[in-house]
Amino acid sequence: MSKGIALILGARSAIAMAIAHLFAKNGYDIQLAARNPDSLAADKSDIELRYKVTVTWHDFDALNIASHEQFVEQLPLLPDIAVCAVGYMGDQTENERDMKVTSMVMRSNYEGPASILAVLANSFEARGSGCLVGISSVAGERGRATNYIYGSAKAGFTVFLSGLRNRLSKKNVHVVTVLPGFVATKMIDGMDLPSKLIGQPEEVAVGVLKAVQKKQNVIYVKPIWQLIMVIIRNIPERFFKRMNI
Amino acid sequence: MILSGWGRYPRIDAKLSAPRNEKDLRALVLKGNAIARGNGRAYGDSAVSTQNTLHMKYFNRMLAFDAEHGQLVAQAGVLLADIIDVFLPLGWFPYVTPGTKFVTLGGMIAADVHGKNHHKEGSFAKYVEWIDLLTSDGSIKRCSAIENSDLFKWTLGGMGLTGIVLRAAIRLRPVQSAWIEQRTLVADNIGHAIELFEQSHDVTYSVAWIDCLQKGKSIGRSLIMLGEHADALIVPSKYRKTPLQIPRKRKLRVPLEFPSWSLNSLSVRAFNELYYWNGKRKRDQQLVDWDSYFYPLDSILGWNKIYGRRGFAQFQCVLPLKTADDGLRALLSAIASTRVGSFLAVLKRFGAQDSNFSFPMEGYSLALDFPVNKGSLDLMKRLDSITLEYGGRFYLAKDSRMSRNVFQHSEPRAKDYLSYRNKGAIPAVFGSAQSERLGL
Numbered sequence: 001m002s003k004g005i006a007l008i009l010g011a012r013s014a015i016a017m018a019i020a021h022l023f024a025k026n027g028y029d030i031q032l033a034a035r036n037p038d039s040l041a042a043d044k045s046d047i048e049l050r051y052k053v054t055v056t057w058h059d060f061d062a063l064n065i066a067s068h069e070q071f072v073e074q075l076p077l078l079p080d081i082a083v084c085a086v087g088y089m090g091d092q093t094e095n096e097r098d099m100k101v102t103s104m105v106m107r108s109n110y111e112g113p114a115s116i117l118a119v120l121a122n123s124f125e126a127r128g129s130g131c132l133v134g135i136s137s138v139a140g141e142r143g144r145a146t147n148y149i150y151g152s153a154k155a156g157f158t159v160f161l162s163g164l165r166n167r168l169s170k171k172n173v174h175v176v177t178v179l180p181g182f183v184a185t186k187m188i189d190g191m192d193l194p195s196k197l198i199g200q201p202e203e204v205a206v207g208v209l210k211a212v213q214k215k216q217n218v219i220y221v222k223p224i225w226q227l228i229m230v231i232i233r234n235i236p237e238r239f240f241k242r243m244n245i
Numbered sequence: 246m247i248l249s250g251w252g253r254y255p256r257i258d259a260k261l262s263a264p265r266n267e268k269d270l271r272a273l274v275l276k277g278n279a280i281a282r283g284n285g286r287a288y289g290d291s292a293v294s295t296q297n298t299l300h301m302k303y304f305n306r307m308l309a310f311d312a313e314h315g316q317l318v319a320q321a322g323v324l325l326a327d328i329i330d331v332f333l334p335l336g337w338f339p340y341v342t343p344g345t346k347f348v349t350l351g352g353m354i355a356a357d358v359h360g361k362n363h364h365k366e367g368s369f370a371k372y373v374e375w376i377d378l379l380t381s382d383g384s385i386k387r388c389s390a391i392e393n394s395d396l397f398k399w400t401l402g403g404m405g406l407t408g409i410v411l412r413a414a415i416r417l418r419p420v421q422s423a424w425i426e427q428r429t430l431v432a433d434n435i436g437h438a439i440e441l442f443e444q445s446h447d448v449t450y451s452v453a454w455i456d457c458l459q460k461g462k463s464i465g466r467s468l469i470m471l472g473e474h475a476d477a478l479i480v481p482s483k484y485r486k487t488p489l490q491i492p493r494k495r496k497l498r499v500p501l502e503f504p505s506w507s508l509n510s511l512s513v514r515a516f517n518e519l520y521y522w523n524g525k526r527k528r529d530q531q532l533v534d535w536d537s538y539f540y541p542l543d544s545i546l547g548w549n550k551i552y553g554r555r556g557f558a559q560f561q562c563v564l565p566l567k568t569a570d571d572g573l574r575a576l577l578s579a580i581a582s583t584r585v586g587s588f589l590a591v592l593k594r595f596g597a598q599d600s601n602f603s604f605p606m607e608g609y610s611l612a613l614d615f616p617v618n619k620g621s622l623d624l625m626k627r628l629d630s631i632t633l634e635y636g637g638r639f640y641l642a643k644d645s646r647m648s649r650n651v652f653q654h655s656e657p658r659a660k661d662y663l664s665y666r667n668k669g670a671i672p673a674v675f676g677s678a679q680s681e682r683l684g685l
C-alpha cells in the first residue's frame with residue numbers, strides 16, 4: 001500500500017535522486033520531474049524494482065513559468081509531498097560579466113523554484129494538506145565574493161519559503177527549508193573542498209525525510225554547517241568585507 | 246590519491262574519477278590506460294590504474310527483472326548485497342556468490358567469481374546471458390555466447406582488461422527460503438578431506454576450513470561444511486511464516502587499525518583449536534541463515550583493518566585434480582613449518598573452467614590470508630613455486646604480489662589472450678597496476 005506520493009522536481013540531481021530513493025523505500029510512490037525526463041528511464045526502473053512502488057516521469061522546466069499551472073494539473077495525482085531540488089550555480093566570474101548568465105542563475109534558483117512551489121502551494125492549500133520542501137543553500141545566508149549571484153538567488157528563495165510557511169501554517173500545509181552545505185554531487189565535482197565539510201546526498205535525504213515526518217522548519221544537513229553559518233552571519237560587515245572566504 | 250584493494254597492499258598513488266554518465270565515462274576511457282573499479286574488493290592492484298582508474302559507483306541501477314526466467318538486467322556498479330536485498334524476499338538468490346556480498350556485478354563478471362558450488366554449478370560466467378561492453382574505441386558492444394562471443398569469453402574472467410562492463414543480464418536461482426541446511430564433517434587430514442569432498446560431489450555447497458598449523462599425520466586437519474538451500478517447510482518454526490526473511494543482525498565495526506602483532510601464530514592456533522573442537526561437537530544438521538552462511542565476515546565491517554597498517558595479502562591457487570593431494574600436502578607443510586599461518590585457510594573443490602580466462606579448473610583451490618611482512622612474502626614465493634611444480638595457477642582477484650615470471654609460467658592462456666588482443670580485437674587502452682606487473 002502506498003503511503004502517498006512524492007513529487008521530485010529537478011530529479012536528475014543526485015540530491016533529488018537520493019530523496020526519491022528514500023521516500024520510495026518508505027513506501028511513497030514517486031513522480032520524477034525534470035527536463036528531458038526520458039533520461040530517467042533507468043532511475044524509474046531502478047526505484048520500482050528496489051522498492052516496489054510506482055514511479056512516473058514528467059517533463060518539467062523550472063524556467064518555463066507559464067507552463068507551471070498546466071504541469072500541476074496534468075500530474076496523474078496531486079502529490080502529498082513536493083520537493084524542489086532545481087538549482088544552477090554557474091561560474092561566478094562568468095556570472096559577473098554576462099548578465100544573461102546572471103539572470104539564468106537568478107531565475108533557476110529563485111524565480112523558477114518559487115513559481116512551481118507557489119502553484120503547488122495553492123493546490124495543497126485548497127486540499128488542506130501536504131508538505132513542500134525547498135532545497136536552498138547556506139550560500140543564501142550571506143553574500144560572499146565567490147558566489148554571491150547564486151547566493152542572492154538562494155537568499156530570495158529562502159525568504160520565499162519562510163513566508164510561504166508562515167502563510168500556510170494555519171492551513172495544514174507544512175514547508176521545509178533545506179540549507180545544505182557542500183554536498184558531493186556534480187555541482188561540486190572537481191572542486192577542491194575540505195572533505196570533512198562535504199555531505200553525501202543520502203544524508204540530505206535522511207534529513208529531508210525526518211523534517212517532513214517531524215514537521216521541522218529549517219534544516220541544515222551536517223550540524224557543523226549550522227555552527228559555521230552562525231559564525232559567518234555574525235562577523236561584522238566591516239571585517240567581513242575584507243575577508244576571503 | 247592513494248588507492249589499494251581490500252588487502253590495503255600495495256598502496257598506489259593513482260588517479261581516480263567517478264563519472265556520472267556514459268558520455269563522461271566514454272571521454273575518460275578514450276584518454277587511455279583506463280581500468281574499471283567496482284567496490285575495491287579484489288585484494289590487490291587489479292582495480293587500480295595509476296593514470297586512469299574509473300569508479301563505477303554511479304552506474305548502479307537495476308533495469309529490468311523477468312520473473313518468469315529469473316533474469317535480472319542491471320548496470321555494472323550494482324552491489325550484490327542490493328541484488329539479494331531486493332530479490333531474496335521474492336524467492337531469488339544468485340547462482341554463484343563470492344564470500345562477500347559487497348562486490349559489484351561488474352567485479353563479479355571481470356573476476357568470473359566462484360562460490361562454494363563450483364564443483365557442481367560452475368562459475369559466475371555460466372549465469373551471465375549478455376553484457377554491454379564499452380570498448381577502447383568508445384563504442385558499446387553487446388556480447389554474449391552468440392554475439393561478439395570471443396570478446397564475451399575474454400571479458401568473463403578478464404579482470405577489466407577488455408573494456409568496461411556497463412550492463413549485464415544475469416540469471417538468478419529460485420529458492421524457497423533464506424536458510425541453508427548445513428552439515429559439518431570432520432577430516433583428520435588432507436587425504437581424508439579430499440575423500441570427503443569427492444563423496445560429496447552432489448551436494449550444492451561445500452567448503453573446508455583447514456587448521457593450517459598441523460603437521461605430519463594430521464596435516465590438513467579440517468572441517469568440511471556442506472550446504473543446501475533449505476525447503477520452506479524446514480525453516481525454524483519461529484520464521485516459517487516468512488521463510489524468505491531472516492532476523493536483523495547487528496553489525497560490528499573494526500574500530501581503528503589493529504597492531505599487526507595481534508594476529509600472531511599463538512592466537513591463530515587458539516582460533517583453530519576452538520574451531521575444530523566446536524565443529525566436532527555440532528557435526529549434525531544445522532539451519533543457518535544465508536547471511537551467516539555465505540558472508541560470515543561481512544558482519545564485521547572493515548575487518549581488513551585487523552591486519553594493521555601494512556595490510557595483508559591472500560594467496561589463492563588451484564591445483565589440478567591429479568596432483569592436488571600431493572600438492573596440497575606440500576603447500577600445507579611449507580605453511581606449517583614457517584608458522585605465519587593465517588586465520589583463513591579455505592579449501593574448495595572446483596569443477597571445469599568455464600570461460601577463457603576463468604581462474605577455476607577441475608581440482609582443488611587453497612586460499613590463505615597473510616599479514617604483509619618479509620616472512621610471509623618469502624613464504625608466498627615458496628608457495629608460488631610449489632604451485633607451479635604441481636601444475637597449478639593463481640587467482641588474479643586475490644593477487645597483489647606475484648612476479649611476472651611466476652604468472653607467465655602458470656598461465657599458458659596469457660599468450661592466447663595477448664595474441665587475441667594484438668590482432669586488434671582490443672587495443673591495449675585498458676590496463677591496471679596488476680596487468681602492468683604481470684605483463685598482461
Ligand SMILES: Cc1cc2nc3c(=O)[nH]c(=O)nc-3n(C[C@H](O)[C@H](O)[C@H](O)COP(=O)(O)OP(=O)(O)OC[C@H]3O[C@@H](n4cnc5c(N)ncnc54)[C@H](O)[C@@H]3O)c2cc1C
Nearest residue numbers: 283284285286287343344349351352355358359404405410
Ligand atoms: C572477504 C572476501 C571474500 C571473497 N571471496 C571470494 C570467493 O569466494 N570467490 C571469488 O571468486 N572471489 C572472492 N573474493 C574476491 C572478489 O569476489 C573479487 O575480487 C571481485 O572481483 C570484487 O568485486 P568488486 O566489485 O569489488 O571489484 P574490484 O575489486 O573493484 O575490481 C576487481 C576487478 O574487476 C574489474 N571490474 C570491476 N568493475 C568492472 C566493470 N564494470 N567492467 C569491467 N571490469 C570491472 C576491475 O578492473 C578489477 O580487475 C572475495 C573478496 C573478499 C574481500
Ligand SMILES: NC(=O)c1ccc[n+]([C@@H]2O[C@H](COP(=O)([O-])OP(=O)(O)OC[C@H]3O[C@@H](n4cnc5c(N)ncnc54)[C@H](OP(=O)(O)O)[C@@H]3O)[C@@H](O)[C@H]2O)c1
Nearest residue numbers: 010012013014015061062063085086087137182183185187
Ligand atoms: N551540491 C552542493 O554542494 C549544494 C549545496 C547547497 C545547495 N545545493 C542545492 O541542492 C540542489 C540540488 O543540487 P545538486 O547538488 O544535486 O546539483 P545538480 O545536479 O546540478 O542539480 C540541480 C538540478 O536542477 C536542475 N535544473 C536546473 N535548471 C532547471 C530547470 N530550468 N528546469 C528543471 N530542472 C532544472 C538540473 O537539471 P539538469 O540535470 O537538466 O541540468 C539539475 O538536475 C540545488 O538546488 C542546489 O542549489 C547544492
